[in-house]
Amino acid sequence: MDFWFSEMHTGNVKMSIRVDKQLFSETSDFQRIDVFDSPEFGRFLTSDGSVIFSEQDEFTYDEMIVHVPMAVHPNVRNVLVIGGGDGGVARELSHYEEIEHIDVVEPDELFVKVCREFFPDNSKGLDDPRVSVINRDGLRFLRGKQDEYDLIINDSTDPFGHTAGLFTKEFYGSCYKALRSDGIMVYQHGSPFFDEDEEACRAMHRKASKSFPISRVYQAHIPTCPSGYWLFGFASKKYHPLHDLDAKRWNARGLKTWYYTTNLHTGAFMLPKYVEDLLEEEERAEKKL
Amino acid sequence: MDIERQRSAPVYEALERFRKQRVVPFDVPGHKRGRGNPELVKLLGEQCVSLDVNSMKPLDNLCHPVSVIYEAEQLAADAFGAAHAYFMVGGTTSAVQSMILTACKAGDKIILPRNVHRSVINALVLCGAIPVYVNPDVDNHIGIALGMETSLVEKAMIDNPDAVAVLINNPTYYGICSDIRSIVTLAHKHNMLVLADEAHGTHLYFHEKLPVSAMEAGADMAAVSMHKSGGSLTQSSLLLLNDTVNTRYVEQIINLTQTTSASYLLLSSLDISRRNLALRGHESFEKVSSMAEYARSEINSIGGYYAYGKDIVNGGSIFDYDVTKLSVYTRDMGLTGIEVYDLLRDEYDIQIEFGDIGNILAYISIGDRIQDIERLVGALEDIKRLYSHEPSRQHNAEYITPIVAATPQKAFYSDKELVPIRETAGRICGEFVMCYPPGIPILAPGEQITEEIIDYILYAKEKGCSMQGPEDPDISKLNVLK
Numbered sequence: 038m039d040f041w042f043s044e045m046h047t048g049n050v051k052m053s054i055r056v057d058k059q060l061f062s063e064t065s066d067f068q069r070i071d072v073f074d075s076p077e078f079g080r081f082l083t084s085d086g087s088v089i090f091s092e093q094d095e096f097t098y099d100e101m102i103v104h105v106p107m108a109v110h111p112n113v114r115n116v117l118v119i120g121g122g123d124g125g126v127a128r129e130l131s132h133y134e135e136i137e138h139i140d141v142v143e144p145d146e147l148f149v150k151v152c153r154e155f156f157p158d159n160s161k162g163l164d165d166p167r168v169s170v171i172n173r174d175g176l177r178f179l180r181g182k183q184d185e186y187d188l189i190i191n192d193s194t195d196p197f198g199h200t201a202g203l204f205t206k207e208f209y210g211s212c213y214k215a216l217r218s219d220g221i222m223v224y225q226h227g228s229p230f231f232d233e234d235e236e237a238c239r240a241m242h243r244k245a246s247k248s249f250p251i252s253r254v255y256q257a258h259i260p261t262c263p264s265g266y267w268l269f270g271f272a273s274k275k276y277h278p279l280h281d282l283d284a285k286r287w288n289a290r291g292l293k294t295w296y297y298t299t300n301l302h303t304g305a306f307m308l309p310k311y312v313e314d315l316l317e318e319e320e321r322a323e324k325k326l
Numbered sequence: 327m328d329i330e331r332q333r334s335a336p337v338y339e340a341l342e343r344f345r346k347q348r349v350v351p352f353d354v355p356g357h358k359r360g361r362g363n364p365e366l367v368k369l370l371g372e373q374c375v376s377l378d379v380n381s382m383k384p385l386d387n388l389c390h391p392v393s394v395i396y397e398a399e400q401l402a403a404d405a406f407g408a409a410h411a412y413f414m415v416g417g418t419t420s421a422v423q424s425m426i427l428t429a430c431k432a433g434d435k436i437i438l439p440r441n442v443h444r445s446v447i448n449a450l451v452l453c454g455a456i457p458v459y460v461n462p463d464v465d466n467h468i469g470i471a472l473g474m475e476t477s478l479v480e481k482a483m484i485d486n487p488d489a490v491a492v493l494i495n496n497p498t499y500y501g502i503c504s505d506i507r508s509i510v511t512l513a514h515k516h517n518m519l520v521l522a523d524e525a526h527g528t529h530l531y532f533h534e535k536l537p538v539s540a541m542e543a544g545a546d547m548a549a550v551s552m553h554k555s556g557g558s559l560t561q562s563s564l565l566l567l568n569d570t571v572n573t574r575y576v577e578q579i580i581n582l583t584q585t586t587s588a589s590y591l592l593l594s595s596l597d598i599s600r601r602n603l604a605l606r607g608h609e610s611f612e613k614v615s616s617m618a619e620y621a622r623s624e625i626n627s628i629g630g631y632y633a634y635g636k637d638i639v640n641g642g643s644i645f646d647y648d649v650t651k652l653s654v655y656t657r658d659m660g661l662t663g664i665e666v667y668d669l670l671r672d673e674y675d676i677q678i679e680f681g682d683i684g685n686i687l688a689y690i691s692i693g694d695r696i697q698d699i700e701r702l703v704g705a706l707e708d709i710k711r712l713y714s715h716e717p718s719r720q721h722n723a724e725y726i727t728p729i730v731a732a733t734p735q736k737a738f739y740s741d742k743e744l745v746p747i748r749e750t751a752g753r754i755c756g757e758f759v760m761c762y763p764p765g766i767p768i769l770a771p772g773e774q775i776t777e778e779i780i781d782y783i784l785y786a787k788e789k790g791c792s793m794q795g796p797e798d799p800d801i802s803k804l805n806v807l808k
Contacts, residue, residue: 144697174697176704180624202701206674210708 042073044087046263047231054078054088054261060155065147067199072155078261080155082123084148088261089194095125095159098225100297101257101269101305103129106188106221108287108302109276113187117142117215119175119203121192123152128162132292139168142178144199176202182215189216191224204241209248209272219275226254226268229312234263243319245272253278254316255305257296268312279306327404332604336397337597340385341377341590353380354587377590388413388588389581398597405604406531406550408541408566410573412580413596414549415588418525419445420580421549421565423452425521427579428547428571429491430455432735437482438493439504440728441471443523444758444795446493447734447770454735458486463643464725468634468655469684471725471766472643473497473504476512483516491519496527496540496548499680499766500687501651502644503537510544519571520545528556529650532607535615537646546570555614555650555691558599562592610692614650617699618690621652624703630659630710652688654706656681659714664789666709674705682761683786726782729774732807737772742805744798747783750775753806758795761786767795775806 043053054075061072068084075081079092090098103126107113114137118126122143130139141163143149149170153160163170171178175193189212193200202208203224212222224245229238246252249272259267271278284299308316351358360367360375367375381387386395395413402411414421422445430436432454438446440459450457460478462471479492492513497503506522513520522540524530528550530539540548548566552558567576603610622633632655636647656666667681679689688702731754732740742756752775759769768783769775783801787793793801 174700176697176700177624180704180707181627199697202697202704205701205705207701207704207708210711211704214711 042075042081042083044083047233050231050263052088052261052263054081061151063147063151065145067145068148070148070151072151081261082151082156087194090123090125091261092156094260095123096294097257097259097296098267098269099125099129099159100294101255102126102190102192102223102225104287104292104294104297105255105269105271105278105302105305106190106223107133108283108299109273109278109281110187110219110221111281111283111286114138115186115188116140117186117189119178119189119191119193120200121190122149122170123156124160124162126162126190126192127165127168128159131162131165131167132290136167139165140178141168141170142173142175143170144172144174146172174202175200176208176211179208179211179215182211184215184217186216187220189220189222191222194225194227204237204244206244206247209244212272213248213274216274221271221273221276222249224270224272226270228263228266229268229315230264230266235315238268239315239319241270242316243322245270246320249273251275251277253306254308254312256308256312257305279303327407327604329604332401332405332601334401335594335597335601336394336401337385337590338594340394341379341594344379344384345376351379353382355380374591377594379590381586381588385590388415388593389584389586390577395593398593398600401604402564402596402600403566405600406541406564406566407539408548409569410567410571410576412565412567412576413588413593414563414565414580414584415561415592416563416584417561418523418549418551418553418563419443419448420584421563422446422523422525423449423583424565424576424580425547425549426450426455426491426493427453427582428576429519429521434491435486435489436491436493437479437486437489437518439471439474439495441498441725441766442493442495443525444760444767444770446523447758447767450734451738451771452735454733456733457730458482458489459728459730461727462725465638465644468632468638469657469725470500470502470653470682471498473502473645474509475642476505476508479504479509480512483512483518487516489516489518491521493521493523494540494545496522496524496530496543496545497537497646497648497651499526500653500685501526501648502638503646503648504643505645506540506543506545507538514544519547522548524548525551526554526648526651528552528554528603529607529611529614530648532603533611533615536611536650537648541566541568544568547576552596552599554689555611556599556603557692559592559595562596562599564596611650614690614692614694617694617696618650618652620696621688621690621699621703624699625652625654625706628703628707628710630714631656631706632658650690652690654686654688655684656686657684658717659710660717661709661713661715662789664786664791665713666706668790669709669713670702670705674701674708676702676705678702682791683789726768726776726779728770729776730772731774732772734771737807741808743808744803745806747780747802747804750804750806751777751780756805756807757797759783759793759801759804760795761791761793769795769804775804 057074081091251273357363426449550564625633663681663685670676679687
């Protein structure tokens with residue numbers, strides 16, 4: 038049997054994964070969710086036809102979106118995860134004992150349910166007693182929140198689909214307000230390689246650097262993302278991602294990782310010239326305004 | 327309404343049949359199903375250009391409908407509770423003008439509120455009728471012109487027994503309704519026709535909790551913007567009649583100015599949208615109302631904004647309020663509506679319907695989703711955080727009582743001269759001045775210019791309102807009567 042899942046990365050580029058079988062398909066109020074088993078990537082989940090994560094590469098972004106800010110901020114107690122209904126981010130956060138509370142705000146109940154059923158290794162993160170799962174729109178949840186969180190992680194990936202509201206100026210503004218005076222926000226910054234993704238990537242940096250005094254970008258290699266190359270945003274009120282990195286403290290924790298190291302932490306902020314250029318262009322445009 | 331009949335869509339079905347016949351076109355349009363204009367096909371798609379065909383026997387003719395267009399119009403009449411319905415392809419402007427040209431001849435009087443759309447006064451320029459304005463009440467807090475007090479309409483009827491018609495906004499752009507039932511009763515007692523501008527009222531026909539529609543209230547004619555809340559393509563509209571009006575005469579009036587090459591894209595969109603409204607309108611507008619109510623309560627809980635709803639109903643000049651409208655008063659945050667409108671677009675990528683001096687209007691429709699409402703509310707909260715300041719109370723009112731010195735037609739065709747705007751006080755204006763949107767004239771041809779009006783125009787211009795009407799695009803000069 039020749040059974041393939043395909044996702045168009047651009048109008049002219051297609052990524053295909055050979056599928057062993059399809060395990061699930063249902064449409065919620067927010068998205069169509071499908072789950073497949075595949076020989077190369079193991080089990081993977083798609084939303085409206087785009088790969089959200091696979092067993093083989095999800096460790097990369099769960100580690101990169103959690104350990105980078107956690108190795109910088111000296112005292113994280115209260116964390117907000119927007120999206121993240123699969124539990125992968127909560128699982129990584131649960132390794133940190135000083136964290137007192139984690140709110141996971143995922144609008145789509147079906148998404149949580151599907152992940153619990155098919156990805157129990159991820160969703161066990163949601164079972165930590167410090168985690169509250171709230172089924173609500175992210176922007177709605179943030180409204181009126183002020184000075185409450187040390188760290189906000191925006192785990193939503195799609196700036197065009199049902200999570201479009203989480204890539205807007207009002208979202209960054211709401212996060213700024215919801216963070217304490219030394220808070221950090223990290224977010225999925227998309228992929229800068231293909232022309233049609235570039236503008237979304239630029240816009241995110243423009244909005245974040247307008248809202249936060251410190252706004253840097255770091256990178257990772259994630260095979261199922263468009264072009265395999267993915268960026269994350271680090272927006273912060275006080276701490277700098279490199280100057281305030283406390284590698285000794287983090288390494289003393291003895292956490293087991295597959296992707297993240299404190300050496301890689303520094304390296305991840307060293308960007309290719311074309312990415313540096315496009316980000317700087319946005320920063321300059323910002324200053325002119 | 328006969329639901330079974332409403333399931334059909336005669337124009338759309340005729341186009342489908344026609345497509346399958348693969349008729350070779352040796353007629354207009356010259357693009358010949360797009361083959362002669364590949365770039366247009368790329369932009370609009372094969373399906374769309376193949377529907378752009380000429381009037382012909384199997385597809386009927388809008389200028390004299392006898393088959394599928396006639397059937398589709400009958401279905402529309404049934405769906406809207408009217409005796410007759412006409413498909414209009416020149417926007418609701420053409421429907422409004424057809425109503426007025428039907429009701430009024432040169433020298434006839436028509437009673438109307440001054441906060442009408444420019445198309446109404448344009449029709450007066452065309453036919454030479456004389457406007458008798460009933461001053462709408464103005465809300466002193468939010469600054470907008472409201473509906474007409476029934477007692478003031480009655481006084482106008484008694485003072486002008488020779489008037490032939492009354493025109494009513496049902497509702498206004500902001501969602502405010504006058505007591506149209508009582509006005510209809512009074513008008514008919516005085517032998518006057520009632521014309522309703524329902525450019526913002528299509529949905530009133532499909533939900534019992536919304537204000538009463540013109541046809542249900544017994545009005546004689548109504549112009550209904552199907553392309554606003556009805557979901558059809560821009561520029562398509564409906565003209566509705568009760569059985570009190572001579573249809574043959576209305577058809578003649580429509581054909582005075584209507585194109586003889588009506589677009590089947592527009593006609594089929596009217597047909598399909600009528601079907602959709604008849605079958606699913608109630609459910610859709612229930613959802614739209616609840617989204618608007620949710621947005622209102624969320625916006626009001628931010629503080630600083632006032633999103634008004636049924637709470638402003640006063641039994642007179644605000645007889646009823648259309649809850650699908652989301653109007654928000656912004657001046658208490660020190661921001662004009664137009665400033666918030668610009669911030670939403672430039673900083674938050676959110677395009678709303680309009681901003682005026684004191685208010686913004688966000689248009690909620692059957693195409694909206696709750697997550698988009700969250701974005702709007704989130705953006706308004708962020709604007710408050712970043713941009714609000716102490717309120718100033720300068721120029722709150724959106725409405726200035728006009729002084730009519732000449733009929734619109736006489737003023738329009740008189741000899742005029744261009745005069746710097748600051749020197750025009752006391753002169754009679756020869757052209758329109760308005761902010762667009764909402765397109766309600768600040769000055770109309772024939773009205774006297776005052777210092778107050780000049781101040782208002784310059785203030786609106788400075789705040790960034792898009793000003794339209796005058797020959798001088800800068801509005802540094804105005805055409806006044808010699």
